[in-house]
Amino acid sequence: MARLPIALLAATAGAIGYGLWQRQRRHLETRKMNEARERTLEFQAEVGKLIAQVEASHRDSLTGLLTRDRWGAEAAVRLATGEPQAMLLIDLDRFKDVNSTFGHLAGNAVLAEIGKRLRTRDDGSLAGRFGGDEFVVLLPYEPAAADLEQFSGQLCKPMMITTPLDPTPKTVIPTASIGVAVWSSAARPGLPLLLDLADRAMREAKKSGGCVTMTHDA
Template identity: 40%
Template structure:
């Protein structure tokens, strides 16, 4: 290779490196750094795709109950452990038939292709398992709100999220550890 050819390849190499860096940054921006779950933007794109392909899909919102008290009493490391464990439980429950995300704080979201009552019971049971952290067994209660896409007049993700949010707050309002289905 002559000097002129080599000089022509240098800018191409620079652009290739720059492209790789930008791709990694975009991928990182779509993942929550603590839990590894999709952020709102990354999850939304996947959820909309799944809803279009599966009219039997369901959207779930999960909120940790008394998270501030856990954080204040046991420290931020315990709070972070609770968030990571909740993310792992939700990710495992979704498996290959759905996707999970973290909207922020202690609020999580999932969409699955189809939701049976037994599936929801399994999720609720998994979420309510105590968290073992620093030699302690800490309660990890969560409220779950569900919206089945087929029960909406128009299958829109925004409407499903609003209905799941209302169902989640209804579950919190009843003081129940568990889930509630709306729409």
């Protein structure tokens, strides 16, 4: 009769021990899952940082537009599909006057605002900074004269600029000479030819006094 309590105690102890083991096992599994989740989140964060760094390297730091090389790569892809139908090469008129009158920081503010205006268009265009005060835009449609007038008007609206040393807002009214190369969807001309045509049209606009849009057909 004395053996029965001992057997019960042994069974009880075994059950308690098994329960503790199960609890510890679940705790270890939960900890491993949490650690794995944390490692996954850290990995995703690192990948996100790398993607952001790559994306930033493709953007002009002042205007936020695509760099010249990146724009060229993406433009070539779009041209291969036959979708775009116009290329615009934009050169700001008398931009040196802004720098000499208000200072280079004011000039940077003007370039940044122009970049924002090109970057936030909702017509499916592809915009990039070509260099200095030159910009390039690929349009997915053939613009009519009214479209080009509207484009120029939106781009050259008056802007208020300030600088750290002179916070008093100043009004700058930019103007631009715009060269346009247009072609039919069946033509699919190469990127170098289109850039040359747009550049030629832009230089003709400059020679005529600026604030003008000239067009060449491919």
